[in-house]
Amino acid sequence: MSDPSTIQESTRRTGNGPHSREEPLPEAGDGSMLERWARITARALESPLVLVSLINDQELTLKAAVERADAWTAEAESGPAIDVKAIKADPLGHLILRASRTLAIADVQAPGPDFDAEIIDTRGGWSAYLGVPLGSPEGEPLGVLSVLEPRPRDWSPHDIELLRDLGEALVVEWLAREGAEPDEEFRPTLPPPLESRWLDLIDTLPDPAWICDAGGRPEAFNRSWLEYTGLGRARSLELGWAQAIEAEDRPRVSDAWDQALASGRKFEFPCRLLNCDGSTRWFLLRNTPRHGSDGRIEAWLGTATDIQAHKETEQALRHQRELLDTISRTATEGLCLLDLKGRVSFTNPAFEQIFGWTGAELENRRLEDLVAPGLDRNPPQGPPEIWAPQSVLESAVIIRQREANWRRKDGQSVMVSFSCSPLLREGELVGAVLSVDDITERKQSSQALVINRERLDLVIRSTELGLWYGDLPLNRLRWNPKCKEHFGLPQDSQVSFDLFYELLHPEDRERTREAVSRAIETRETFDIEYRTLGPDGKVRWIRAIGKATHDPSGRPARFDGITVDMTERKQAEDALRAAKETAESASRAKDQFIAALSHELRTPLTPVLVNVTAMLEDSETPDMIRPTLEIARRNIALEARLIDDLLDVTRISQGKLRIRRESVDAHELVGRALEICRDEIGTAGLNLELRLEAIENRVEADPARLQQMIWNLIKNAVKFTPKRGLIQIKTRNEPPARREATRPDWVIEVSDTGIGIDVEVLPKIFNAFEQGDPAVTKQFGGLGLGLAISRSLAEAHGGSLAASSSGRNQGATFTLRLPTISPPVRALEPPRPSEDDSSAPLPKLRVLLVEDNPDTLRVMTRLLRSRGYEVAPADCMAAAIEAERTVGPFDLVVSDIGLPDGSGLDVIRHIRSARPVPGIALSGFGTEDDLRKSGEAGFVAHLIKPVDFPTLDAAIRQIAQLARGQQLAGPGPSA
Template sequence: MREPPIAQNTHAPTQRGPAAAPQEELRAQLASALRMERELRKALEEHERQVRLFDGVTSTTPDFVYVFDLQGRFVYANRRLLEVWGMQLPDVIGKTCRELGYEQWHHDMHMREIAQVIETKRPIKGEVPFRAPLTGIFGVYEYIFTPVLGPDGAVESIAGTTRDVTDRKRVEEALRESEEKLRLAKDAAKMGAWDWNLLTGELHWTDRCKALFGLEPGTVMSYEVFVGAIHPEDRERVEGAVRAALSDHRDYDAEMRTVWPDGTVHWIASKGRATFDGHGRAVRMAGMALDISDRKGTEEQLREAVERLREADRRKDEFLGMLSHELRNPLAPIRNSIYLLEKAPPGSEASQRARAVIFRQTEQLARLVDDLLDVTRISRGKIELERQRLDARVIVRQVTEDLHGVFEHAGVELRVEHMGFAPAWVEVDPTRLSQVLGNLLQNAAKFTPSGGRVTVSLTRDERWAELCVRDTGAGIAAAELPHVFEPFVQSEQTLARSKGGLGLGLALVKGLVELHGGTVQGRSDGPGRGAEFVVRLPLVLPAQLPAETRPATPRAQRRIVLIDDNVDAAETLADVLALEGHSVKTARDARSGMALVREERPEFVLCDVGLPDLDGYDVARALRRDPALQDVRLVALSGYAQPDDRERARAAGFVAHIAKPADLDELRRLLTEEP
């Protein structure tokens, strides 16, 4: 830089006097100051160039580069770190980690590490997970803090670099998991390794591999020992696989059974590969062996399960065919009888026969539906028993008397034996026990030809009452006997189809007996030699006989409102009730039914649950809210008769729940009960 010229005083004297000395000194000082300014400017420019160079260099790396002062405040951070922070350098300078949003534990850790670097003058390394407060960028970071020493050897600042090792950590973790899984797989699969030197014949097996063949760890291995450990039926096949692998240059792959010294059989899968020299000669074969006994067991179970599913599917198809057949059978006589009732004179013999046919066939349909529902209830655990303490002899007498006509019609003798004089006290649901005995007797009558005999006996010991039904009928084949209590299983399909039934009776018997804590067993000497079914029920202590009570005197005929959208069902039930002297009015939907109830104030409301506008539960709740109708007794009519349905009806305000088609005896009992 050129120095500015010094102005000359043209009026000053030319000689150098005492005043000239200060001026010369001033000029020298000014020149020195100008030189210092030039040097400082050059030094500043060089510093700025060095800063730009340092920042440029540090910003080319993916690592974070930064500098702390001795108080842990940032004095520098490269662009990569600023990007992760989402900040500018002026926002960072002079601030600590905590002031930049780091969590307290993270800040405290770095402050301890900075103090340690200052004290020891040695670098310190670490690894930490970190999420940037502003950007949310997360990673696992590896860092090093290094002391920066001054001329006097003291620490002036702390330089740091940090590297993102997230991907490396993920790879390392995945590798560790893979290795651990491989180790666990080997242990779980009982996998062993083997090596066969084909030139020397030497065979090396790991101890785990020897154990797979039932051999002790110290066993000296040879090809002969290997073959000797294989099941005799598999040896030829395995040796063939070995020869094929060596001759055809292909992988060895074989599954075999091994017979251990204790006689147990285990399945092994062995795979290997041969090594060949330059002349194509096999010199070595190595591979692995693993225990596949569990897999083979599972395969066998799956095969059995598939076979059972096929059998179940076959039985299902047969059952659906039988169901269609059984449901259609009653329809033809019912339809014919209806035609007769329309054409025959009232009270004539033809009309009486028609009514009898309709009654019998309707009962048959009801039994079919009940059997289906009961099997479903038992399988779902929805059967509710109403237990009573009673003498089992009473049930035997009642059921045999009820079925006397069935046996007489079939030409089969029904005999009751060994009833004894002592009561057989049991705690049972009398309806369900009657159903058990009824199913056994009807089944016996069905498969016993005319002229045959069915015998019922009831015996007891200290703990059990034993009810036995024995017949001289068709009998049961030994192969079918274990399955007779399964749903939809029938013996001799052609005969069963001609005799009717769905194959549910014995399944119901078994389910109901077991619900009572009893057992049932079927026996037969084979086809044509009859069958015997024995039900055992636990005995209880004799109970005090209840005092005799006089039957309740029926009240006068009832005023009834019947709400049902099924016109045929409503009108026929109304006609039945009217024939018994009751006053019945009907409605076909919920709203008109509720209006009719409010108008008539009946004693009973018989209400279908499934109505087109509101369901029966809504009707019950609405009527129960009317103070003027508190004395009306509500009875639900529904095709759904599970325990949950009954409970829902009670919760809505019904006093009773009757399954469709309505049991007239049950309905009569309700209508004669006092409120």
């Protein structure tokens, strides 16, 4: 082994000046083992100078010093350099041996609290130092391996671990040369081009390692690699080191490795490696090029350093930093970190705001000199007062919630409440944490607070608020006078929680007890209404609002709150509820009255209509009176229509308007409605213009209701248009009014040249019973319900109805708009019966007719028999049941609902209890509830009086045909 002094003297300097670069030291004659390991270390850590010192005669002696010329870059040539000649021994080796641990100094100018920079030998111009002890397996100290840098360097955990591993490898080889044989079992076999020193290196490394040739082809893997991956030596050589990388990371690593091969520069990349058990861990992969004597790359040394813990720690620290940063930025209290000398190392925004200093102005300055200049250093009596944070730095004792007057940057005094805690790192005191709260305003307002409390007490005494204060551990309850008044107690009475529950109304006692327990347990606000029943016997409604508080251990401590007398409000609510019930009762009575009125109005019309129908069908009726009979029948139908309008208004107001939607041809319904009004148009001498131009005319609607709307509009135009006037009916398609619709709207306009509508009346014409001008009502009559019902029906169908007019005698236009639907796919229908078939009698159809009006019963019996039916008349419920028993059975029951000794519902129920007989109900009542009751009793059709005989005859035929399995078109089971 070469003598260190010889090595140092053999160095030669190039250039001039203190920053000249050292050329590499010449190797000893046989390339000694220590110098080889020094060179390996210099290359592995990319450091300019490596020292190997061993203990000789109880003294630490420098045995090898190697400087790397290639560690100097062009930029470094003008920077600092180490003077190797000035370094006669390892400057800190004795400290490493004494402490038996690694020593890392990032900057000798600030070595940390463990060292005094003045006693460290810095000759040679070094700034950063990293050294590890060398020891035998038995723990005997052997020497020191150290690295020196000309500039400050933050030594990473990887640097420290790598230097330790290299030191252990050096010791293994040194001991082997001294006589111990190394373990040959896992020594890799390399092809001849690779030097044996690389085999020794990777075989002694504790981390997974490998050797690649200059082109990146794997040549050897060490034992740690084989144990971690479980691939085996042959498989590893076949697949290469990249195959152990987790698939998601592999492309990025591969790209970086390709760039390293192309550039010849060191490769370093963090990624996850697959373990033999299927798990993954984070490693830092390094591939370092090794150059031959000719300067070319002869091999790549690869290592994988486990950084899983570092990654986890890094993530935890990142989260912790983010949390601390958020806390410090959002904290309302000022926070400050002090080092051991009382200097500021950190402040948050709240601290800076309290004292008016910026963080840069406070950093590295003694806080005591800035904010506490008035501290009494030499009081006349007693020991000097100590700056409170300084006592924490000296004794590590926590100071909690002290108050003091400190100074702001502008010189003004600020009253603060502060706490100070020692800051420990690995059990050693390294500083203090100071939290400060500005209480200046709080102190200045303390007197105002006292005044405000007195005012609050005055307000509470003069208001209706009752206060209670509850001490839960002691079961004590304290009430103010108003609260005692709420419970009917004398002012001098004593209260407790038990008495509180006794003063509650018995019906509210348990409910209140549960609410109190729940509020204490969940810490939620207690808010409940209950009744009190005190000694004065008066019942009061009280609202109580309170909140439970708990001590630091979580046990319930207090339960405080207020009470408000709600008795008058409750009485007002009861009165309002009673008024509402009265109003609802009146509304129901109104509806019942309208229903009864419609029944009473309809019932007398039935015998008149039936007799008129009979006279018209009688061939012996003189022709001269037939027009009069037709007039009578039309007026009866008009009267029935007015009654129906009244019922429709009632249904609309109750939300019970029934709509049976189906796909209908709107133009067909226009034709039907127009056919009804055609005679009136001709009689009134009006001109009609019809233009059905809408291409899309299929809508989803109730056919009867849609025809009713169109009929109302035409009827309205006929009614208010003078003779020789013009009525125009037009249809068209327009873009949909609804934004979400995709199909066009079907629009019908009914225009006339009649009396028009005044501008001020126009907004009211769709109101029920509204015709705008009393003179109009007097001249034209009517109830003013048709337009109101039509608009409600239009809206129920998803459409709209609007009116426009230029004014009096300018005519009017009504526009109905409905959304269209796609035409349905038409199914084949069975052939309809001919007109002759529909009018032909159905043989052997036996009908039980029940009607309490003798005239109606007589005429309807005659008319039904004229159709070929066998009819058994009955004028009451008893007669109907007797007829069923003696004359029956019947094929059909036609019965009035209202009978003198019962109901038609009872008749059909009694007869159907024996066998299923269809029935048709006749009634002056036509509400939704009436229809429902008829259906539940067993009637399949419900005809509302006055009953037109052709309608009854059609319903009988339809029911008979359905019973025989035929699909006849006609009115449904209810009409």
